[in-house]
Amino acid sequence: MSHEFAFERVGIVGLGLMGGSLARALRVLANPPRIVAFNRHRDGAERALAEGEIDAVADSAEEAAGGKDLVIYATPLDVALEMMRDHAAGWGDATVTDVAGLKEPLASVAGELGFAEQFVGSHPMAGGTATGYEASSADLFAGETVFVCGGAAESERIEAVESMWQAMGARVRPIDADAHDRLMVWASHLPQLVSNVLSRAMAEAGLRVEDLGPGGRDLTRLAESSPEMWTSLLDEASEENLRAIESMQDGLDFLRTALSERSLDEVAQLMRATREWRREQ
Incomplete structure (x- = not known):
């Protein structure tokens, strides 16, 4: 099924992994838009221009965001919040979206600025640990879920943003901004923090990466x-993050007690329950 791309002029602010992948994915559409992009490190934008992935390099973020049909902020959350406040006067009638991992802070700012009807929050559940334009890929979003938080936006703008992601091969999942942000704390923030703490524990125990199995x-x-990407996300959702960490701590306390008391049946019961949960998904 084909999905019509509704925008002729697109401005992308940020050409890292996400923004660069957006530019590449837009370029291979049947009727690609004109893309003007700004990147903090100009060499990434110049490379995108040389490769034909964008049509022009903007000298400033304001230039990329002004006079477009669609503006996409592909930056960390705190940067997007600051830039939205700085650029709103130049948006005109543009539809505005983003790729940040939390949606309510951006929706709130759009409302404060008087642009709630033009802002459609997006969060692609795609990416990786590599960063920069060189890590970008035209198929980064293909087959992946993209949450779309329309909020108070006009229905035709929501539909246009959803069609954009579908044209890139993504699966769109509409969701309320508050529900999205709570989900992300448990589905994204907690795994990130657990991975950091686990890695520190392994490092302090003298392990190296080559010691690890799959x-x-x-x-x-x-x-x-x-x-840099994570600090503003964690700050904006600090209370829910604390609840998630407390839940994780409760689980670790349970394991400490069970192992110290040699209650291996309880550990096995936990393993069976979590295995069942994982296989149901």
Whole structure:
């Protein structure tokens, strides 16, 4: 099934893994839009231009965001929040979206600025630990879930953003911003933090990455993620993150007690229950 791409002029702010992949994915559409992009490190944008993935390099983020049909903020959350405040006056009638991991902070700012009807939050559940334009790929979003939080946006703008992601091969999942953000704490933030703490424990025990088998490598992969991307996300959802950590701590306390008391039947019961949960998905 084909999905019509509704935008002729697209501005992308940020050409790292996500923004670069967006540019590449848009370029291979049957009727690609004109893409103007800004990147903090200009060499990444110049490379995208030389490769034909974008049509022009903007000298500033404001230039990339002004006079477009669609503006995409492919930056960390705190940067997107700051830039939205700085750029709103130049959006005109553009539809505005993003790729950040939390949606309510951005939706709130859009409302404060008087642009709630134009902002459609997006969160692709795609990516990796590699960063920068060189890590980008045209098929990064193919087959992956993209949460779309329409909020107070006009229905035609929501439909247009959903069609954009579908045109890239993604599976769109509409969701309320608050529900999305709570889900992400448990589905994304907690695994990230657990991976960091597990990696630290292994390092302090003298282990090296080459000592790990497939399971250990899987569980510690997220430790390579960018701290710059994560700090603002963790700050904005701090209370829910604390609840998630407390739940994890309760589980570790249970294991400590069970193992110290040699209650291996209880450990086995936990393993059976979690195996059943995992296989039901």
